[in-house]
Amino acid sequence: MLNAFEPRVVLQEVPGEVSLAWLVTGCPLACPGCHSRDSWDPQAGSPLTGERLQDWLERYRGLLTCVLFFGGEWDREALLALLRQVRRQGLKTCLYTGRERVGRSLLAELDYLKTGPWRADLGGLDSRDTNQRLICLSTGESLNHTFWRRS
Ligand code: SF4
Structure with missing residues (x-):
């Protein structure tokens, strides 16, 4: 869970x-330098059950196009169940992971994937030097350029 x-x-x-x-x-x-240290404790927050997810999907029915998970890949089966639940309702799925890759079973249930750990010296997706990548999995296209500010 x-x-x-x-x-x-x-x-x-x-x-x-x-x-x-x-x-x-x-x-x-x-x-190092993680902006979400309060999320490191696995007991923080509340159980992300299918019922809880569904309740929020109902609240925003007709407005959402996608559900994004910041993490969760460390419990693959639990995350897979949530991703499948989202897709059954015609919504897209995205995972932001700090890892460089995820396994095939997760890839099969994702439309977008952000990879790579936080590196303060390289910056996030809005940095042209970043080690992180946001990929549209249906096309294989990197979406990093959409985060770059026009100068
Ligand atoms: S992947 Fe790194 S930056 Fe992201 S929540 Fe985990 S520790 Fe923090």
């Missing part, structure tokens, strides 16, 4: 999508 904080609707993390974003607690990667 995964725990998560209360979700929020976000417009920028997945380009072109209106996403319900869940910060899943229990990330084991401990990146």
Whole structure:
């Protein structure tokens, strides 16, 4: 079972999508400079059950196009069940992971994937030097350029 904080609707993390974003607690990667240290404790937040997910999907029915999970890949089966639940309702799925890759079973249930740990010296997706990649899995296209500010 995964725990998560209360979700929020976000417009920028997945380009072109209106996403319900869940910060899943229990990330084991401990990146130096992590902005979400309060999420490292796997007991933080509340159980992310299918019922809880469904309740939030009903609240925003007709407004959302995607559900984004910040983490959760460390409990693959639990995350897979949630991703399948989302897709059965015609919504897209995205995972932000600090790992460099995830397994095939997760890839099969994802539309977007952000990879790579936080590196303060390289910056996040809005940095042209970042080690992180946001990929549209249906096309294989990197979406990093959509985060770059025009100068
Ligand atoms: S992957 Fe993300 S949440 Fe996990 S430690 Fe690194 S920056 Fe923090």
